[in-house]
Amino acid sequence: MACTCVVGLQWGDEAKGKIVDLLTAQHDIVVRYNGGANAGHTVVKNGRTYKLSLIPTGILAPHMQAVIGNGLVVNPVRFLEEVDALRAAGIPIDGGNLLLSDHAHVIFPYHVEEEKLGEEASAAAIGTTGRGIGPCYQDKVSRTNGIRVGELLHPAHLRERLRSIVPRKNAVFRALMPSAQQFDADALCDEYLTHAGKLKPHIHDTALFLHRALQGGKNILFEAAQGSLLDVDHGTYPFVTSSNSSTAGIWPGSGVPARHLQRVVGVIKAYTTRVGRGPFPTELTDGPDGIGERIRKTGREYGTVTGRPRRCGWFDTVAAKHSARLAGADELAVMLLDVLSVVDELRICTAYELDGKRLDEFPGDAFLLEQCRPVYETLPGWKTDIERARGPGDLPAAARRYLDRLSELLSLPVTIVSVGPDREQTVFMT
Ligand code: GDP
Ligand code: IMO
Ligand code: MG
Numbered sequence: 330m331a332c333t334c335v336v337g338l339q340w341g342d343e344a345k346g347k348i349v350d351l352l353t354a355q356h357d358i359v360v361r362y363n364g365g366a367n368a369g370h371t372v373v374k375n376g377r378t379y380k381l382s383l384i385p386t387g388i389l390a391p392h393m394q395a396v397i398g399n400g401l402v403v404n405p406v407r408f409l410e411e412v413d414a415l416r417a418a419g420i421p422i423d424g425g426n427l428l429l430s431d432h433a434h435v436i437f438p439y440h441v442e443e444e445k446l447g448e449e450a451s452a453a454a455i456g457t458t459g460r461g462i463g464p465c466y467q468d469k470v471s472r473t474n475g476i477r478v479g480e481l482l483h484p485a486h487l488r489e490r491l492r493s494i495v496p497r498k499n500a501v502f503r504a505l506m507p508s509a510q511q512f513d514a515d516a517l518c519d520e521y522l523t524h525a526g527k528l529k530p531h532i533h534d535t536a537l538f539l540h541r542a543l544q545g546g547k548n549i550l551f552e553a554a555q556g557s558l559l560d561v562d563h564g565t566y567p568f569v570t571s572s573n574s575s576t577a578g579i580w581p582g583s584g585v586p587a588r589h590l591q592r593v594v595g596v597i598k599a600y601t602t603r604v605g606r607g608p609f610p611t612e613l614t615d616g617p618d619g620i621g622e623r624i625r626k627t628g629r630e631y632g633t634v635t636g637r638p639r640r641c642g643w644f645d646t647v648a649a650k651h652s653a654r655l656a657g658a659d660e661l662a663v664m665l666l667d668v669l670s671v672v673d674e675l676r677i678c679t680a681y682e683l684d685g686k687r688l689d690e691f692p693g694d695a696f697l698l699e700q701c702r703p704v705y706e707t708l709p710g711w712k713t714d715i716e717r718a719r720g721p722g723d724l725p726a727a728a729r730r731y732l733d734r735l736s737e738l739l740s741l742p743v744t745i746v747s748v749g750p751d752r753e754q755t756v757f758m759t
Contacts (some may be wrong), residue, residue: 331355331548332585333592334576335662337556338652340565340603341574342632342639343596344664346370346386347747349552351755352594356550358394358542359387360535362582363572364554365402365436365465366411367458369633373750379418380633384411385552388427389420396535399432400572400582402465403478405524424530431479431532437517439498440464442510446502455568456605458634466571474498478532481525488518536584543589551579551590557652565695568607576656595658595741597649599666599731600624602639604632608698611642611678620672628668643676643705646738651691653739662745663732667754672710675731678703679738708734716749721758732758 333352337343349359350372361368366383373379379389383403388395397403408429412422440461447464448454457463468474474494480487495514502509542549555574558564563575572578580587603609613621621641624630630639653661669675681688681701692698711727718724724732724746736743746756 331591332551332589333549333594334551334553334579334590334656335594335596336553336576336656336658337574338558338595338597338649338656338658339556339601340558340607340609341556342369342602342604343556343598344371344747345553345596346372346381347664347750347752348594348596348662348745349386349550350374350389350752351745352550353387353390353393355548356387356393357547358396358539359385359550359552360396360398360539360583360585361385361552361554362398362400363574363578364570365460365462366404366407367460367462367570367634368554370552370554371633371750372752374752377418379415382411382634383407384415384427387550387552388415388422391421393426395427396539396583397427397429397433398535398583399430400578401430401433402436402462402469403429403433404436404461405481405521405528407460409524409527427531428533428535428538429478429528429531430535431477432536433478434465434469435476435478435481435521436461436465437476437521439495439502439512440468442502442512443498446505446509450505453567454606456607460634463571478528481521482529482532484518484522487521488515491515491518539583539585543585549585549589551576551583553578557656558648560655563652563655563693565607565698566693568605568695575652590657592660593656593658594660594662594745595653595656596662596664597644597735598664599644599669601642601645601648602628602630604635604637604639608695608701609640609642610681610698610701610703611645611676612640613642623671624668627671628665643678643703644735645678645703646735647678647681647689647691650739653741658741660744661736661739661741662747663735663743664747666728666732666746667714667716667748669731670711670713670715673712675708675710676705677708677734677738679706680704716754718748718756719753721756724756
């Protein structure tokens with residue numbers, strides 16, 4: 330029995346989806362334990378591109394069962410749209426291979442409106458994906474307003490809950506902005522009961538399902554969403570998401586005790602990207618002809634969910650060391666190394682400078698990180714196409730040196746290197 334987690338060590342979009350897909354052969358079940366449709370995981374295989382958001386990427390492998398754990402916040406409309414899109418792409422989906430936790434929380438349209446009101450009105454906007462993620466988690470923790478997936482199967486109960494919640498939401502929205510959208514509890518209830526009929530075959534006690542699977546010797550692959558630096562407890566708070574996106578979220582978000590985890594693959598981009606607001610010490614803001622823009626264009630660094638250009642910058646070992654420790658990473662998968670082929674000389678951030686003093690450890694607060702200046706070391710680039718590399722020997726010496734340096738600075742072995750989006754464009758280092 331083996332439990333593995335694929336987790337991002339930066340601010341998301343590290344290409345976790347590609348690694349999950351590569352590891353499916355050794356696993357039976359794939360589990361998402363955090364977030365929702367704020368994630369966008371892309372996989373390219375057999376000449377076809379698949380984009381997954383709420384549904385675990387591992388479902389693309391025909392033998393896998395996929396679980397949406399209790400730690401997620403689920404918009405039924407997006408769930409059903411994604412199921413339809415996957416079916417249209419030839420991926421068979423039914424209640425047997427896609428299980429949805431009865432304890433996951435439900436996103437309603439008022440969550441999306443609530444987020445819009447907060448983000449538009451506030452100078453402290455986070456730059457969220459606008460999917461209602463934060464407000465739904467807020468309702469989960471506040472308890473009085475949260476509705477879980479299992480409750481959708483009880484019509485009279487659901488109607489009563491919505492009749493109590495919706496008028497309070499409406500009153501708050503009106504007070505915040507007179508033109509805010511207003512909602513009708515009964516209309517929402519009718520709509521969600523229709524969705525519930527379609528969700529029903531998928532709804533299970535997924536924690537029990539996973540415990541039985543473990544007893545039966547099944548191998549489980551945990552697929553993190555977002556990156557560890559967006560973790561609500563350990564990331565660059567408050568510019569984070571509302572869940573534990575590090576491995577810390579596995580236990581609460583799936584019900585599988587942490588001691589079952591045997592392998593943690595920390596996924597990093599060979600550089601750094603970030604979408605949305607928040608501190609980013611190694612960000613390249615060198616204009617339309619600069620290296621930042623060159624990386625963005627070559628790496629096609631535009632958000633899968635919102636289409637926003639991703640902010641690009643150099644690799645930051647201070648940040649990655651912090652998140653690798655947090656995640657308990659055993660090894661590193663270094664992604665998009667091919668993108669750095671367009672850069673003459675590479676920089677790696679090895680420390681920060683704050684108030685004239687050298688800082689070797691990551692400050693836990695965004696307002697402090699905002700003031701940190703990166704200390705760089707410089708390495709030569711390779712300036713040659715590496716997209717066709719398939720073994721360590723195919724990589725130029727400068728690329729191997731760059732990887733060795735990352736491994737040394739993070740004290741972890743690099744086991745996988747990705748040199749292109751396709752499944753085949755992968756170098757296994759061991
Ligand atoms: P995730 O959210 O961590 O799964 O990552 P995303 O899917 O949002 O972003 C990663 C993007 O990089 C996707 O478009 C992938 O197809 C693409 N990608 C993955 N690996 C590589 C690689 O090695 N090189 C290049 N150029 N693109 C890659
Ligand atoms: P994957 O799984 C990158 C960012 C948003 C915003 C912050 C909070 O594809 O790596 P939210 O909507 O979650 O309340 O937004 O988190 N964010 C991501 N950035 N990749 C993601 O997911 C992200 N999910 C959320 O841009 O800054
Ligand atoms: Mg993504």
